[in-house]
Amino acid sequence: MRDDQRCSEGAVARPDLNLLLALDALLEEGSVVGAARRMHLSPPAMSRTLGRIREALGDPVFVQVGRRLVPTPRALALRERVHLAVEQAARVFESGAEIDLKSLERRFNVRATDEFVSIHLGHLLGAMATEMPRAMLRFSPEEDDVDEEALRSGRIDLFISASRKLGPEIRVQSLFTTTFVGVARARHPIFEDEITPERLVRWEHISVSRRGKAVGPVDAALEAQGLRRHVALVVPSPYTALFALQDSDLLLPLPRHLARSALAAGLGIRLFELPTPLETVLLTQAWHPRLDEDPAHRWLRDTIHALCSQDEAPVPGGRRAERPRAGRVR
Secondary structure, three states: OOHHHHHHHHOOOOOOHHHHHHHHHHHHHOOHHHHHHHHOOOHHHHHHHHHHHHHHHOOOOEEEEOOEEEEOHHHHHHHHHHHHHHHHHHHHHHOOOOEEHHHOOEEEEEEEOHHHHHHHHHHHHHHHHHHOOOEEEEEOOOOOOOHHHHHHHOOOOEEEEEOOOOOOOOEEEEEEEEOEEEEEEOOOHHHHOOOOHHHHOOOOEEEEOOOOOOOOHHHHHHHOOOOOOOEEEEEOOHHHHHHHHOOOOOEEEEEHHHHHHHHHOOOOEEEEOOOOOOOOEEEEEEEOHHHOOOHHHHHHHHHHHHHHHOOOOEOOOOOOOOOOOOOEEO
């Protein structure tokens, strides 16, 4: 037997990477016709490709529900890994080349606090519409996974949150600081007299927690004074909490920047200084070092840093702070 014949018989068949591109298009478009248009194929050719993907994965990938194709659980589990693999492969050919951000198709998975979203998202979208119009922001919900693991695996590209300890290799940049204030409906009886810690705990409270926690920094501050509040409502979003205030005597501790945005929106609320001052909260953005030199990601985080630096309580410095890059970058 010839050596080349033995190698051919003993070798593991290499996967067709075109199937990876097709699977990414199918998962993004949610239809054979849409994926075919994106891949510059005919619908019958894309249907045949879907058949090959099903055979390679041993999974239907998509099932017909009425007139729609619905991804299987296996397909949903693979979505982020497939998209990340395609993006990383594309960067191999972009390395050292000039990249036109205006024509770049890119999706950024971001996990961000409500403070950032309420204050800066509109301005960020405006900047993207001008400089990177074909890109998309996808805000990922907070999950049970560890944030640094989500960054390492590529499930999220950027993590904007209150400063916390992350892995030693994770890049972290300061954005701005904020403090907590109290929020209540405009005619709440708490405003009829001096707001003391004792009066603060007289009324029930709302806790905002995406993970369903009823205890927060306010409780520790009150406990130090021998007091305890009663949390009557726990909600995942501050916007839900703000609407819950309208017809109740509930009180809501909220980051100052977010509370001011709600006040400006005319929601019929009043703000008050908490009689139990809390520590200042530092907001940061974090990313994995593999994205350090990625031009599009660099533009995104530099733009975010520039927007937050215009805030009334900015935090100067931070690692790798640069001005936003527009147009073509290297």
